[in-house]
Amino acid sequence: MTAQRRVVAEVLDGEHVHLTADEVHARAVAKLPEISRATVYNTLGELVTLGEVLEVTTDKRAKRYDPNAHRPHHHLVCAHCGAIRDVHPTGNPLADLPDTERFGFTVSDVEVTYRGLCPECAGA
Amino acid sequence: MTAQRRVVAEVLDGEHVHLTADEVHARAVAKLPEISRATVYNTLGELVTLGEVLEVTTDKRAKRYDPNAHRPHHHLVCAHCGAIRDVHPTGNPLADLPDTERFGFTVSDVEVTYRGLCPECAGA
DNA sequence: TATTTGACTTGGACTGAGTCCAATGTAGGA
DNA sequence: TCCTACATTGGACTCAGTCCAAGTCAAATA
Missing domain, CATH: 3.30.1490.190 (Ferric-uptake regulator, C-terminal dimerisarion domain)
Incomplete structure (x- = not known):
């Protein structure tokens, strides 16, 4: 668990949160200015693999990340x-x-x- | 109704057809070699607006086009x-x-x- | 028939989202 | 302290799609 990963996890917290990777990156930068886009993508990918976060693709634009992974919805x-x-x-x-x-x-x-x-x- | 549009409509015909725009383009080129990608995109967009074709986004990759627009499914x-x-x-x-x-x-x-x-x- | 008009098409540049990769940084164990 | 393995970085790259100025074409008009 590195500082970068903690920041990404913190950003993805709450109800009805559905951020794009770039939005996650923007908010992560506010807390940890040197975090890179690649790290945000890596961390999001790991969270998805771990089942902690869901990918949501509601339109053709960017994927969104939904931390509400434990209650089916x-x-x-x-x-x-x-x-x-x-x-x-x-x-x-x-x-x-x-x-x-x-x-x-x-x-x-x-x-x-x-x-x-x-x-x-x-x-x- | 131009030759280009007819070709695009012909390519999108059949059951369980869900082609990406590039696949439509590839098949259209086989019938009309000088057709451009932009025209395929334009025509697909018009078909969608007309309600003749549905856009399907099942994953993060390319949109797919479904000619089975008249029977809900x-x-x-x-x-x-x-x-x-x-x-x-x-x-x-x-x-x-x-x-x-x-x-x-x-x-x-x-x-x-x-x-x-x-x-x-x-x-x- | 010659001209005009407007819609259609083209190709290339451009954008946004995401991936890939080599180089660098870092934390913890020997 | 040094090593090693893993995490991070930034930049190049890909892929899908959009945009736009210029070219083409056919039908309507003169």
């Missing part, structure tokens, strides 16, 4: 401004995929992304 | 080789998101991505 994304909320739908979508629709795949995971407009963008 | 992706199948789960995930989990958003759409291993990758 899905995402609600504003189509206009990109705001993201963690959500917990009822039901089990894995059970909703019949065998005839599995094409022989071993299905292990499912991601659900809800899209819409956040209150600010809907009101404007 | 979701995707099953092989985590190892990236193979994609169109699937039709039962149930309605939109109804599974309670009001208390909507954070004031106007929710209009939901994407479900199943992940697992295709028969080839699971067997290897």
Whole structure:
């Protein structure tokens, strides 16, 4: 555990946190000015491998990193401004995929992304 | 309707077709050697705007284009080789998101991505 | 038929996100 | 203290995609 890794972990803390790698880097630099982009990418990659952080790709832009890895959840994304909320739908979508629709795949995971407009963008 | 646009539309035809823009370009060049990448991007963008083709972003790599835009469906992706199948789960995930989990958003759409291993990758 | 017009296409430069790598720094054990 | 292994750095590089000025083409107009 180096200072660099601690700073990256500190930046990724809280509810509904979904930062891009560059945002993580910007905040890490504020705490540890000499930290490099490569280290941020390395550390994020390790956190993902360890299962401490989830990668979220809600659009074609940059990947986002979600520290809320221990409670399964899905995402609600504003189509206009990109705001993201963690959500917990009822039901089990894995059970909703019949065998005839599995094409022989071993299905292990499912991601659900809800899209819409956040209150600010809907009101404007 | 120009020759270039016709070629792009022809390339995007069939079941379970999910090509990247570069793959579309490569196949279009086979039919019309002087077609440029920019035109492929322009045409794909127009097809998406027209609702004839869907953009699919199942991973951090390139966007894929899915001509099966008229029958709503979701995707099953092989985590190892990236193979994609169109699937039709039962149930309605939109109804599974309670009001208390909507954070004031106007929710209009939901994407479900199943992940697992295709028969080839699971067997290897 | 010759000209004009406007949409379409082209190729190349450019951007943003991410990866790769050689060189450097550093911490802890022998 | 010296060694070794690992972490970090910065810069070059790749890949996907966008942007733009210039060129092309065909249809409408004169």
